[in-house]
Amino acid sequence: MFAKETYVARRRQLKESVGSGLLLFLGNDECGMNYEDNTYNYRQDSSFLYFWGLSYAGLAAVIDIDEDREIIFGDELTIDHIVWMGTQPTLHEKAQRVGVTETLPLAELKKYVEKVVAQKRTVHYLPPYRAEHRLKLMDLLGVKPGAEMPSIPFIKGIVNLRNYKTxxxxxxxxxxxxxxxxxxxxxxxxxxxxxxxxxxxxxxxxxxxxxxxxxxxxxxxxxxxxxxxxxxxxxxxxxxxxxxxxxxxxxxxxxxxxxxxxxxxxxxxxxxxxxxxxxxxxxxxxxxxxxxxxxxxxxxxxxxxxxxxxxxxxxxxxxxxxxxxxxxxxxxxxxxxxxxxxxxxxxxxxxxxxxxxxxxxxxxxxxxxxxxxxxxxxxxxxxxxxxxxxxxxxxxxxxxxxxxxxxxxxxxxxxxxxxxxxxxxxxxxxxxxxxxxxxxxxxxxxxxxxxxxxxxx
Amino acid sequence: MFAKETYVARRRQLKESVGSGLLLFLGNDECGMNYEDNTYNYRQDSSFLYFWGLSYAGLAAVIDIDEDREIIFGDELTIDHIVWMGTQPTLHEKAQRVGVTETLPLAELKKYVEKVVAQKRTVHYLPPYRAEHRLKLMDLLGVKPGAEMPSIPFIKGIVNLRNYKTxxxxxxxxxxxxxxxxxxxxxxxxxxxxxxxxxxxxxxxxxxxxxxxxxxxxxxxxxxxxxxxxxxxxxxxxxxxxxxxxxxxxxxxxxxxxxxxxxxxxxxxxxxxxxxxxxxxxxxxxxxxxxxxxxxxxxxxxxxxxxxxxxxxxxxxxxxxxxxxxxxxxxxxxxxxxxxxxxxxxxxxxxxxxxxxxxxxxxxxxxxxxxxxxxxxxxxxxxxxxxxxxxxxxxxxxxxxxxxxxxxxxxxxxxxxxxxxxxxxxxxxxxxxxxxxxxxxxxxxxxxxxxxxxxxx
Missing domain, CATH: 3.90.230.10 (Creatinase/methionine aminopeptidase superfamily)
Structure with missing residues (x-):
C-alpha cells in the first residue's frame, strides 16, 4: 500500500474532476469456483484499489462530492471468521491507513444511496464487469441488469488519473x-x-x-x-x-x-x-x-x-x-x-x-x-x-x-x-x-x- | 471425459429419481478478475460435469422428463473466437460425445423454459452459488435474486448418485x-x-x-x-x-x-x-x-x-x-x-x-x-x-x-x-x-x- 497521502490526493483530484454527485465504488467480492466457499484467488477491483487501497472482499465506498464526505462501507469480522481466516484490523483501522475516517456497516450503503436518489442528486457508477456488480446495482439503484448507464464523467475522471503513472x-x-x-x-x-x-x-x-x-x-x-x-x-x-x-x-x-x-x-x-x-x-x-x-x-x-x-x-x-x-x-x-x-x-x-x-x-x-x-x-x-x-x-x-x-x-x-x-x-x-x-x-x-x-x- | 454411456446412464437414473418436470442445469460462465476478459481459470459446475461432461463456458442443458428430451444449449464459435481461442468441435459434436443428440442456440433456452412454465409443469433448478446463476434464474424464471427456491427432489436425486463413487x-x-x-x-x-x-x-x-x-x-x-x-x-x-x-x-x-x-x-x-x-x-x-x-x-x-x-x-x-x-x-x-x-x-x-x-x-x-x-x-x-x-x-x-x-x-x-x-x-x-x-x-x-x-x- 502507498502512503495515505497518495490515496487522499487521488480522491481529491477525482472529486474536482467530476464536480458533483455521489461517486459509488463497488469493491469486488469473493467468487466461488464450484461452490461458494471454494473461491478463486481474491482480486479487488482496480479502481477501488487505486482510490481506496484496500484489498478485502465485501467493501464498498462513496465519495459524496456535494457533502464532502468519504465513506467506506463494510462489516467487522465475527469470532467465526477469525477462527477460520485469522485476525484482521478493524474496518476503521483499515480505513485510516488510506486517510478515510468515516466507516459504516455495509447495510447502510443502500440507505445512503437512496437518500442521494431522493435528493435528485446524481449517483455515478462504473461499468459492471461481474454478475455481482449487476446484482448490486439492481439492488441499490433499481437498474435492470444489462441496462446499466455508467457515468461518463466518472469514467473520464478515473482514466485521466490512472493513465498517467506517478x-x-x-x-x-x-x-x-x-x-x-x-x-x-x-x-x-x-x-x-x-x-x-x-x-x-x-x-x-x-x-x-x-x-x-x-x-x-x-x-x-x-x-x-x-x-x-x-x-x-x-x-x-x-x-x-x-x-x-x-x-x-x-x-x-x-x-x-x-x-x-x-x-x-x-x-x-x-x-x-x-x-x-x-x-x-x-x-x-x-x-x-x-x-x-x-x-x-x-x-x-x-x-x-x-x-x-x-x-x-x-x-x-x-x-x-x-x-x-x-x-x-x-x-x-x-x-x-x-x-x-x-x-x-x-x-x-x-x-x-x-x-x-x-x-x-x-x-x-x-x-x-x-x-x-x-x-x-x-x-x-x-x-x-x-x-x-x-x-x-x-x-x-x-x-x-x-x-x-x-x-x-x-x-x-x-x-x-x-x-x-x-x-x-x-x-x-x-x-x-x-x-x-x-x-x-x-x-x-x-x-x-x-x-x-x-x-x- | 468418461465414455458416453456413463453420462447417458447418469441422466437416466436422475430422470427416474425425480420423475417429472424439467431439470434445468446452468453451466458456469467465465468470471473476470479485474475486467471481463481477464478471466479466472475456467471451472465448470460439477453437477453439469457429472451429467453432461462438457467443460466449456456458455452452456446450459435440460432434461425434459415429461417429453423425454435431453438438450444442450450453446452457441457456435465465430471466426473471431477461432482466431483468439482456436478451433473447437461444434456444439453438436461435443454433445454427441456425451450421448446427446439435440442441441439448440442459447437464446432458445428462455423460450423452452417459458413454454414449460406456461404448461404449468415444474422447472427444477439447483441452489445458485455465483451471482451469474442468480441473474440467469431471474431472467429465465423471474425469480428475485436471493429468493430462489431450489428443487429438493433435484438435489436429492443428484446427491444420491454423486455420493456413491463408481x-x-x-x-x-x-x-x-x-x-x-x-x-x-x-x-x-x-x-x-x-x-x-x-x-x-x-x-x-x-x-x-x-x-x-x-x-x-x-x-x-x-x-x-x-x-x-x-x-x-x-x-x-x-x-x-x-x-x-x-x-x-x-x-x-x-x-x-x-x-x-x-x-x-x-x-x-x-x-x-x-x-x-x-x-x-x-x-x-x-x-x-x-x-x-x-x-x-x-x-x-x-x-x-x-x-x-x-x-x-x-x-x-x-x-x-x-x-x-x-x-x-x-x-x-x-x-x-x-x-x-x-x-x-x-x-x-x-x-x-x-x-x-x-x-x-x-x-x-x-x-x-x-x-x-x-x-x-x-x-x-x-x-x-x-x-x-x-x-x-x-x-x-x-x-x-x-x-x-x-x-x-x-x-x-x-x-x-x-x-x-x-x-x-x-x-x-x-x-x-x-x-x-x-x-x-x-x-x-x-x-x-x-x-x-x-x-x-
Missing part, C-alpha cells in the same frame, strides 16, 4: 516487470524437447509465486502460437517447434507486468523460423524507436504493420504496396491483433472502463478486422505505460476463410502461404514507459532476437 | 490423490528454515501443474496453522516453527484430492510439538480404524474428539471427563472444525447442494460451536469418499474470548493453556474410500507421524 507507480510496475522477465528467462532455461507445455508453465508461474506475486493474467505457453490466447497446455514440445510464452506477474499491490517470448524447442531456430522471426523483431524495434510523446500510437501500429508487410513481401508471402496493404487491412492475415495496450493496475489497463476512453481519448475505434483489436491509438504522453507486442501468425482457419472469399488477392500470395500452414505463430513483447523525450523499457531485458534466444538455449 | 470415478480420484501426495512430499523435500511460505507453495503447486492438474482449492501453506484457512503466505519460516500445508490437485476431469501435512521447519520437531502431534495422530488413527459401512460419521468425529481430549488431559491442558467435554463442546477450543467431508468432483463434495443433504441425509445439523462445522455425520456406505483430518489448534483469539466468558472452566485449564498461546496449530489429512468391509486410503501414503515427517527432512 513515480511510485512506475517503481511498482517495474518490480512487476522484473519478476515477469525472470519468468521468461526461467522458461528459456527449462524448456527441453519432449516436455509438456504445462511443465514450462509450472516452472515460470512458480517464479512469480516465489517472488510473492500473482499472475497478472492466465499464462499462455503453447506450441500453437497461431491461436492468440491459447490456454491449452497439454502438448508435448517437439524438435523444431517454437514455444510462445505470454505471461506476467502482478505485485501484491496489484500492478502488472506483461511480456511475451518465443523460444526454439531445440538449440536453434530453423531458417524458415528465423526469416519470420527477424521480420517480427524488425517490426518490434521500429515500433519501440517510434515511441515518444506527441506520436499517435495508431501510427506506431501502422508502422509496425508496414514493416511486417515489407518483410513478408521479401519472402514472397505478400505482394503489392505495403502501405496500401496495411490501409486496406490485408496485414491482418498475419497480424490480426493489436500492437500494444496500456498497462498498470490491470494488465490491459482499465479495459473495464472502455478502450474508447482509455486508449482512444473518446474517439471511435475502427471496425476493420485486425485493426479493431488495437486497444490503444491515442497520442502518447509522458507517464503512459504500454506494451509493444507485434506478432506474425499463420492461422489455417483464417487462411481458408479469406482464400475462399478471395480477400486481398492483390496483397496475399495464397499459393505460397499454403506452405506456411504449419508454421504456427510468434511474438515478442516488452513494456515501456513514455518519458518526456522518448520511452524507457521497464524491467530487466529479456532476449528479443533469435540470436539472443539461442544464446539462452 | 470404479471409474474412484480411479480418477485416486489419480488426483497421487498427485496430491506428490505435492506434499515436494513440500517436505524443499522446506528450509529461512524460506518464505510462498516459496514452498510455489514448489508444491508446480507439482500439480507438471502433472496437468489444477488445484482443487486454494493452497494453505502457513506457519500460523491455528488460522484454519490461512491463505497469507508472506512469513519467513523460522527454526522450531511448523509449516501446515493443506493442498490438493484436481484432475482435468474435475476430480479432487485433498491432503494436509504439518512439517517441522528444521530437522526435528520440538518435544512440545511432538506431544501435541502424537495426540493428533492418535485421533487420526482412531478415526481411520473406525471407518466402515454402517458407522455414523458423527460417532467417528466424537471418537476423534475424545482421543484429543484424553491426550490434552494427559498434558494438563484439559481436565474432567473427556466424553462429557466432547458432548458439551469444550473440545472445540482445540478442534473447532470438522473431522472430514465428502470428496469427489468438488473437494467438499456438493457443498453447493447443501451439507444437510450430502452429509446429513436430510437430518438437521448441530448449532454447537465446533460441531456445527462438521460437514459429514451420516451413516457410512460403500462408495463414499471422504477425508480424515483431525487437528489441534491454539487460537489466541478464541482462548481470550472463552476465558473472558468463563466457558468450560471444568474442562479447560486456562492457566496452563496460556503457555501454549504461541503454539500455532497442526493437522494431518488423508482421503479414504468406504469399501464393503472397511475403508481404503486413496493415493500414495504421505508421512503421518512425527517420525515419518522427520525421516523426510
Amino acid at each position: 513515480e511510485e507507480e512506475i517503481a511498482e510496475i517495474e518490480r512487476a516487470c522484473d519478476v515477469t522477465a525472470e519468468m521468461h528467462l526461467e522458461a528459456m532455461r527449462v524448456l527441453r524437447v519432449g516436455m509438456k507445455e504445462h511443465e514450462v508453465a509450472a516452472a515460470l508461474e512458480a517464479v512469480a509465486q516465489v517472488h510473492g506475486c500473482n499472475l497478472s493474467f492466465p499464462t499462455i505457453a503453447t506450441v500453437c502460437g497461431q491461436t492468440l490466447h491459447n490456454h491449452y497446455h497439454g502438448h508435448t514440445v517437439k524438435e523444431e517447434e517454437m514455444l510462445l510464452v505470454d505471461a506476467g506477474a502482478e505485485t501484491a499491490m496489484g500492478y502488472a507486468g506483461d511480456m511475451s517470448s518465443t523460444i526454439c524447442a531445440g538449440k536453434k531456430f530453423t531458417s524458415r523460423q528465423k526469416d519470420i522471426y527477424d521480420i517480427q523483431v524488425a517490426a518490434h524495434q521500429a515500433a519501440v524507436n517510434a515511441l515518444k510523446p506527441g506520436v499517435y500510437f495508431r501510427d506506431v501500429y501502422d508502422l509496425s504493420c508496414r514493416v511486417i508487410c515489407e518483410g513478408l513481401k521479401g519472402l514472397g508471402l505478400m505482394k503489392g504496396n505495403p502501405a496500401d496493404a496495411v490501409e486496406q487491412g490485408a496485414h491482418a492475415m498475419f497480424f490480426p491483433c493489436g500492437l500494444g495496450h496500456m498497462m498498470g493496475l490491470d494488465v490491459h489497463d482499465m479495459e473495464n472502463l472502455g478502450e474508447v476512453w482509455v486508449g482512444y481519448d473518446g474517439q471511435p475505434k475502427s471496425t476493420q478486422f485486425g485493426r479493431k483489436s488495437l486497444r490503444l491509438a491515442r497520442k502518447l504522453e509522458p507517464g503512459f505505460v504500454l506494451t509493444i507486442e507485434p506478432g506474425i501468425y499463420f492461422i489455417p482457419e483464417l487462411m481458408d476463410y479469406w482464400k475462399a472469399e478471395h480477400r486481398f488477392t492483390d496483397f496475399i500470395n495464397y499459393e505460397k502461404l499454403e506452405s506456411y500452414r504449419d508454421f504456427t505463430g510468434l511474438r515478442n513483447e516488452e513494456d515501456y514507459l513514455i518519458t518526456a523525450t522518448g520511452a524507457r523499457r521497464l524491467g530487466k531485458k529479456i532476449p528479443l532476437t533469435t540470436e539472443e534466444v539461442e544464446a539462452m538455449r | 470404479e471409474e470415478e474412484i480411479a480418477e480420484i485416486e489419480r488426483a490423490c497421487d498427485v496430491t501426495a506428490e505435492m506434499h512430499l515436494e513440500a517436505m523435500r524443499v522446506l528450509r528454515v529461512g524460506m518464505k511460505e510462498h516459496e514452498v507453495a510455489a514448489a508444491l503447486e508446480a507439482v500439480a501443474q507438471v502433472h496437468g492438474c489444477n488445484l482443487s482449492f486454494p493452497t494453505i501453506a502457513t506457519v500460523c496453522g491455528q488460522t484454519l484457512h490461512n491463505h497469507y503466505h508472506g512469513h519467513t519460516v523460522k527454526e522450531e516453527e511448523m509449516l501446515l500445508v493443506d493442498a490438493g490437485a484436481e484432475t482435468a476431469m474435475g476430480y479432487a484430492g485433498d491432503m494436509s501435512s504439518t512439517i517441522c521447519a528444521g530437522k526435528k520437531f520440538t518435544s512440545r510439538q511432538k506431544d501435541i502431534y502424537d495426540i493428533q495422530v492418535a485421533a487420526h488413527q482412531a478415526a481411520v480404524n473406525a471407518l466402515k459401512p454402517g458407522v455414523y460419521f458423527r460417532d467417528v468425529y466424537d471418537l476423534s474428539c475424545r482421543v484429543i481430549c484424553e491426550g490434552l488431559k494427559g498434558l494438563g491442558l484439559m481436565k474432567g471427563n473427556p466424553a462429557d467435554a466432547v458432548e458439551q463442546g469444550a473440545h472445540a477450543m482445540f478442534f473447532p472444525c470438522g473431522l472430514g467431508h465428502m470428496m469427489g468432483l468438488d473437494v467438499h463434495d456438493m457443498e453447493n447442494l447443501g451439507e444437510v443433504w450430502v452429509g446429513y441425509d436430510g437430518q438437521p445439523k448441530s448449532t454447537q460451536f465446533g460441531r456445527k462445522s462438521l460437514r459429514l455425520a451420516r451413516k457410512l456406505e460403500p462408495g463414499f469418499v471422504l477425508t480424515i483430518e483431525p487437528g489441534i489448534y491454539f487460537i489466541p483469539e478464541l482462548m481470550d474470548y472463552w476465558k473472558a466468558e468463563h466457558r468450560f472452566t471444568d474442562f479447560i485449564n486456562y492457566e496452563k493453556l496460556e503457555s501454549y498461546r504461541d503454539f500455532t496449530g497442526l493437522r494431518n489429512e488423508e482421503d479414504y474410500l468406504i469399501t464393503a468391509t472397511g475403508a481404503r486410503r486413496l493415493g500414495k501414503k504421505i508421512p503421518l507421524t512425527t517420525e515419518e515427517v522427520e525421516a523426510m527432512r
Whole structure:
C-alpha cells in the first residue's frame, strides 16, 4: 500500500474532476469456483484499489462530492471468521491507513444511496464487469441488469488519473516487470524437447509465486502460437517447434507486468523460423524507436504493420504496396491483433472502463478486422505505460476463410502461404514507459532476437 | 471425459429419481478478475460435469422428463473466437460425445423454459452459488435474486448418485490423490528454515501443474496453522516453527484430492510439538480404524474428539471427563472444525447442494460451536469418499474470548493453556474410500507421524 497521502490526493483530484454527485465504488467480492466457499484467488477491483487501497472482499465506498464526505462501507469480522481466516484490523483501522475516517456497516450503503436518489442528486457508477456488480446495482439503484448507464464523467475522471503513472507507480510496475522477465528467462532455461507445455508453465508461474506475486493474467505457453490466447497446455514440445510464452506477474499491490517470448524447442531456430522471426523483431524495434510523446500510437501500429508487410513481401508471402496493404487491412492475415495496450493496475489497463476512453481519448475505434483489436491509438504522453507486442501468425482457419472469399488477392500470395500452414505463430513483447523525450523499457531485458534466444538455449 | 454411456446412464437414473418436470442445469460462465476478459481459470459446475461432461463456458442443458428430451444449449464459435481461442468441435459434436443428440442456440433456452412454465409443469433448478446463476434464474424464471427456491427432489436425486463413487470415478480420484501426495512430499523435500511460505507453495503447486492438474482449492501453506484457512503466505519460516500445508490437485476431469501435512521447519520437531502431534495422530488413527459401512460419521468425529481430549488431559491442558467435554463442546477450543467431508468432483463434495443433504441425509445439523462445522455425520456406505483430518489448534483469539466468558472452566485449564498461546496449530489429512468391509486410503501414503515427517527432512 502507498502512503495515505497518495490515496487522499487521488480522491481529491477525482472529486474536482467530476464536480458533483455521489461517486459509488463497488469493491469486488469473493467468487466461488464450484461452490461458494471454494473461491478463486481474491482480486479487488482496480479502481477501488487505486482510490481506496484496500484489498478485502465485501467493501464498498462513496465519495459524496456535494457533502464532502468519504465513506467506506463494510462489516467487522465475527469470532467465526477469525477462527477460520485469522485476525484482521478493524474496518476503521483499515480505513485510516488510506486517510478515510468515516466507516459504516455495509447495510447502510443502500440507505445512503437512496437518500442521494431522493435528493435528485446524481449517483455515478462504473461499468459492471461481474454478475455481482449487476446484482448490486439492481439492488441499490433499481437498474435492470444489462441496462446499466455508467457515468461518463466518472469514467473520464478515473482514466485521466490512472493513465498517467506517478513515480511510485512506475517503481511498482517495474518490480512487476522484473519478476515477469525472470519468468521468461526461467522458461528459456527449462524448456527441453519432449516436455509438456504445462511443465514450462509450472516452472515460470512458480517464479512469480516465489517472488510473492500473482499472475497478472492466465499464462499462455503453447506450441500453437497461431491461436492468440491459447490456454491449452497439454502438448508435448517437439524438435523444431517454437514455444510462445505470454505471461506476467502482478505485485501484491496489484500492478502488472506483461511480456511475451518465443523460444526454439531445440538449440536453434530453423531458417524458415528465423526469416519470420527477424521480420517480427524488425517490426518490434521500429515500433519501440517510434515511441515518444506527441506520436499517435495508431501510427506506431501502422508502422509496425508496414514493416511486417515489407518483410513478408521479401519472402514472397505478400505482394503489392505495403502501405496500401496495411490501409486496406490485408496485414491482418498475419497480424490480426493489436500492437500494444496500456498497462498498470490491470494488465490491459482499465479495459473495464472502455478502450474508447482509455486508449482512444473518446474517439471511435475502427471496425476493420485486425485493426479493431488495437486497444490503444491515442497520442502518447509522458507517464503512459504500454506494451509493444507485434506478432506474425499463420492461422489455417483464417487462411481458408479469406482464400475462399478471395480477400486481398492483390496483397496475399495464397499459393505460397499454403506452405506456411504449419508454421504456427510468434511474438515478442516488452513494456515501456513514455518519458518526456522518448520511452524507457521497464524491467530487466529479456532476449528479443533469435540470436539472443539461442544464446539462452 | 468418461465414455458416453456413463453420462447417458447418469441422466437416466436422475430422470427416474425425480420423475417429472424439467431439470434445468446452468453451466458456469467465465468470471473476470479485474475486467471481463481477464478471466479466472475456467471451472465448470460439477453437477453439469457429472451429467453432461462438457467443460466449456456458455452452456446450459435440460432434461425434459415429461417429453423425454435431453438438450444442450450453446452457441457456435465465430471466426473471431477461432482466431483468439482456436478451433473447437461444434456444439453438436461435443454433445454427441456425451450421448446427446439435440442441441439448440442459447437464446432458445428462455423460450423452452417459458413454454414449460406456461404448461404449468415444474422447472427444477439447483441452489445458485455465483451471482451469474442468480441473474440467469431471474431472467429465465423471474425469480428475485436471493429468493430462489431450489428443487429438493433435484438435489436429492443428484446427491444420491454423486455420493456413491463408481470404479471409474474412484480411479480418477485416486489419480488426483497421487498427485496430491506428490505435492506434499515436494513440500517436505524443499522446506528450509529461512524460506518464505510462498516459496514452498510455489514448489508444491508446480507439482500439480507438471502433472496437468489444477488445484482443487486454494493452497494453505502457513506457519500460523491455528488460522484454519490461512491463505497469507508472506512469513519467513523460522527454526522450531511448523509449516501446515493443506493442498490438493484436481484432475482435468474435475476430480479432487485433498491432503494436509504439518512439517517441522528444521530437522526435528520440538518435544512440545511432538506431544501435541502424537495426540493428533492418535485421533487420526482412531478415526481411520473406525471407518466402515454402517458407522455414523458423527460417532467417528466424537471418537476423534475424545482421543484429543484424553491426550490434552494427559498434558494438563484439559481436565474432567473427556466424553462429557466432547458432548458439551469444550473440545472445540482445540478442534473447532470438522473431522472430514465428502470428496469427489468438488473437494467438499456438493457443498453447493447443501451439507444437510450430502452429509446429513436430510437430518438437521448441530448449532454447537465446533460441531456445527462438521460437514459429514451420516451413516457410512460403500462408495463414499471422504477425508480424515483431525487437528489441534491454539487460537489466541478464541482462548481470550472463552476465558473472558468463563466457558468450560471444568474442562479447560486456562492457566496452563496460556503457555501454549504461541503454539500455532497442526493437522494431518488423508482421503479414504468406504469399501464393503472397511475403508481404503486413496493415493500414495504421505508421512503421518512425527517420525515419518522427520525421516523426510
